[in-house]
Amino acid sequence: MKATIILLPGDGIGPEVVDEARRVLDAVAARFGHSFTYAERAIGGIAIDQTGTALPRETLTACREADAILLGAVGGPKWDDPAAKVRPEQGLLGLRKELGLWANLRPVAPFAALADCSPLRPERLVGVDVMVIRELTGGLYFGQPRLRETVDGVRRAVDTLEYNEIEVARVVTLAFELARGRKKRVTSIDKANVLESSRLWRQVAIEVGAKYPDVALDHQLVDSAAMRLVTAPASFDVVVTENMFGDILTDEASVLAGSLGLLPSASLGDSKCGVYEPIHGSAPDIAGKGIANPIGTILSAAMLLRHSLGLTSEAAAIEAAVAATIDAGVRTADIAQGGAAASTSAMGAAIRERLAAGAA
Numbered sequence: 001m002k003a004t005i006i007l008l009p010g011d012g013i014g015p016e017v018v019d020e021a022r023r024v025l026d027a028v029a030a031r032f033g034h035s036f037t038y039a040e041r042a043i044g045g046i047a048i049d050q051t052g053t054a055l056p057r058e059t060l061t062a063c064r065e066a067d068a069i070l071l072g073a074v075g076g077p078k079w080d081d082p083a084a085k086v087r088p089e090q091g092l093l094g095l096r097k098e099l100g101l102w103a104n105l106r107p108v109a110p111f112a113a114l115a116d117c118s119p120l121r122p123e124r125l126v127g128v129d130v131m132v133i134r135e136l137t138g139g140l141y142f143g144q145p146r147l148r149e150t151v152d153g154v155r156r157a158v159d160t161l162e163y164n165e166i167e168v169a170r171v172v173t174l175a176f177e178l179a180r181g182r183k184k185r186v187t188s189i190d191k192a193n194v195l196e197s198s199r200l201w202r203q204v205a206i207e208v209g210a211k212y213p214d215v216a217l218d219h220q221l222v223d224s225a226a227m228r229l230v231t232a233p234a235s236f237d238v239v240v241t242e243n244m245f246g247d248i249l250t251d252e253a254s255v256l257a258g259s260l261g262l263l264p265s266a267s268l269g270d271s272k273c274g275v276y277e278p279i280h281g282s283a284p285d286i287a288g289k290g291i292a293n294p295i296g297t298i299l300s301a302a303m304l305l306r307h308s309l310g311l312t313s314e315a316a317a318i319e320a321a322v323a324a325t326i327d328a329g330v331r332t333a334d335i336a337q338g339g340a341a342a343s344t345s346a347m348g349a350a351i352r353e354r355l356a357a358g359a360a
Contacts, residue, residue, distance in 0.1 A: 002035045003067040003309055008059070011045040011088060012282025013292035013344075014072020020294035020348030021070060021301040024321075027352045028305065028314050039066075043095065044074025044088035044282075054091030060098055068308035069095075069275045070301060073282035096136050100269040103171050104134040105178075105303070106250045106279060107264065108233075110257045111326050117258025117335045120230060127234040128256055131178060134246025135171045136267055138163050139197075141243050163197050163242065168204040175240035176212040184215045185237035189225045189245055201242060222249070229253055250279055259334040261293025264300035266307050274308050276300040290343045293332040295322055298351060321355035328354075 007022060009015035022038060029036050041059040048054055054074070063069050074088040095101075108130045115122040143160030150156075172188065179186045188205040190198035202219055209217035220228065222245045228235065229249060233256050241249065254260045260280040267275040278296030286292055299322060306315035330350045333341040342350065 001309060001311065002037070004037045004039065004065070005304070006062050006066040006069045007038050007040045008043045008063075008069060008071040009040065010043050010072040010074045010091075010282065011076050012073050012284045012287040014044075014074070014282055016072075016287075016290065016292050016344050017278065017294040017297040018070060018072040020344060021297040023348055024298050024318060024352055024355065025070075025301050025305075027355050028311075028318065031317070031356060031358075032311070032314050034311070034314075043071070043091040045076050045079045047091055048079060048086055048088065052086065054086055054088050055094040055098075059091075060095065063095065063099060063273075063275075066273060068273055068304045070297070070304060071275055071277040072297065073278070073280065075282045076284040076287075078284075093141060095275060096267055097142065099273065099275070100137070100271070101267040101275055102135065102137045102167065103174050103268050104136045104246065105266045105268065105307075106132045106134065106246075106253070107303075108132065108250070108253045108256055111262075111323060113326050113329075114258045114262075114335055116337060118255055120233075120256065124231070124233065125256060129182075130233065130236045130253065130256075131182065131238045132246060132250050132253065133171060133175045133178070133238065133240045134250065135163075135167065135240075135242050137243075138167045139243035161195065161197050161244075163200060165200065165204050168201050169208055172205050172208045172240055175238050176208060176215050179215045179238040180212070183237040186215055186217050187220050187225070187236055187239045188217065189220050189222050189239060189241035189249070191222050191245075192219070193221060197242070205240075225249065226252060230255065254279065259293060261296050261332065261334050262299075263296050264298075264303050266300070266303040268307060272308050272310075274304070276304040276308075290345065291333045291341065292344045293334050294344050294348050295332075295351075298322060298348070317355060317358075318351075321351050324354045325350045 009018040110125045140159045140161045143162040148157045175186050190201045192198040192202045263279045302315040302318035305311040
């Protein structure tokens with residue numbers, strides 16, 4: 001297969017982890033006989049510095065023409081002025097909106113060998129395999145009106161939480177479709193006891209669920225779901241929720257795996273081209289030190305192969321190589337638990353070595 005992949009390293013540790021993921025993709029191409037062509041573009045803070053905008057036109061054009069997009073991270077203290085009109089995060093949000101990427105898939109499946117890295121008791125992690133699906137282009141992050149103003153000398157701000165039934169139905173339908181290939185359970189998370197948008201969400205979820213009699217549907221309020229996620233995480237299969245709730249809950253779910261650096265994500269829409277990125281941020285405090293964990297980005301590359309390029313065996317090969325590397329005791333600083341820590345490049349090299357050897 002021939003494919004064009006746009007690399008958006010972004011800010012902080014983004015360039016370091018994206019480079020390791022690209023090297024893993026090259027190893028996949030060599031092993032399986034594919035040809036991947038890469039083009040690097042700017043997004044986020046570095047794009048603001050270069051062009052004055054977080055999502056330059058040439059970046060968006062390249063992404064629209066690509067087969068898939070691999071992103072590192074955006075943001076950092078340099079661009080954290082709350083009064084700034086242009087912020088790095090606008091690049092990521094704009095990319096999702098412009099490409100119509102309305103669903104964010106975030107799998108959480110802890111590695112048994114890293115059970116000690118989680119603050120949860122090991123027995124609570126047994127059997128945990130959750131797929132969180134976060135609606136990505138609606139809700140508070142995109143609703144209008146959105147403003148700050150001063151009225152009678154008092155500053156006020158407005159964000160609008162808005163959803164329509166089409167937006168809800170398509171992401172909930174995706175949840176049911178994925179659940180059919182898993183344990184056939186969907187948990188829809190909302191705040192229907194308070195929010196009108198959540199009452200619509202629940203109503204539409206029930207309507208969609210009626211079309212999937214083979215899949216069980218239950219509803220959970222977001223506050224109780226947050227508690228259940230750490231007290232009984234194995235009770236979840238596929239979780240579907242709105243934009244902000246999904247953002248918060250998936251960061252919470254990272255404690256199940258033991259580190260934000262381990263978790264990948266895929267942002268998908270109506271076309272096969274998606275954006276793939278680790279769920280962690282730019283981690284400016286460790287940028288340039290060569291100690292960032294590249295696993296979340298490497299597993300995002302595996303999701304890229306599976307969802308955008310249809311290369312399921314190749315994706316599974318990356319996942320097996322990552323698991324074998326962890327089982328062999330290779331650890332970056334965030335999961336080393338006081339033991340010897342591998343550098344970012346050493347972790348990438350260890351994964352590529354097992355990938356080339358056909359780890360299973």
